[in-house]
């Protein structure tokens with residue numbers, strides 16, 4: 599791009615910002631100052647995950663002497679470990695709902711920036727070959743216009759210099775909205791919900807799945823199980839929000 603092109607691109611970006619000002623992912627108000635991704639005061643209202651955290655799923659636990667949260671203790675997961683930015687409570691639930699169902703795509707910038715700020719070094723240390731967004735079915739993607747996890751993975755990948763593969767895992771069939779199902783029903787529903795893209799077996803050794811919300815973990819586990827069957831040795835995940843621990 600030449601000097602004029604760069605000037606025009608910058609001017610276009612500024613016009614876009616005036617027409618469609620960036621909204622705060624917490625209060626939905628217009629973000630100031632320019633260049634910020636959220637109101638600083640608003641971000642303080644979000645419940646960031648802090649240590650001690652479950653060594654498996656990454657959710658915050660209350661008791662320092664515990665290694666695992668009550669959901670992970672005595673339970674096998676197909677993934678090795680996970681990282682979560684926030685505890686899934688009212689404010690972040692509201693934010694992610696606006697992101698997904700009201701196309702506040704710019705929120706992905708904030709979520710990804712916070713994930714990288716908190717876990718960038720650890721994720722680099724895990725050395726994943728690739729980031730794989732948890733897929734949604736193409737019908738749902740068409741309805742929504744985008745897949746929120748692809749946006750998140752793209753932003754995190756750009757920041758950390760890790761490629762993103764959105765064709766590796768596919769959502770094999772339309773599933774009912776999982777939030778209304780219990781754990782057993784979810785598991786059954788998810789058992790055959792995912793498949794691999796054609797000719798993909800054995801391509802990666804180490805993968806980081808990217809998802810927006812981790813509740814029971816059944817979605818991430820179903821994806822991880824499939825990846826492991828396909829020869830991936832290590833599966834970790836990054837999610838934006840994770841359910842609170844009971845211990």
Ligand SMILES: [Zn+2]
Pocket residue numbers: 622623624625626627636637640
């Ligand atoms: Zn705000």
Ligand SMILES: [Zn+2]
Pocket residue numbers: 652653654655656657666667668669670671
């Ligand atoms: Zn856990």
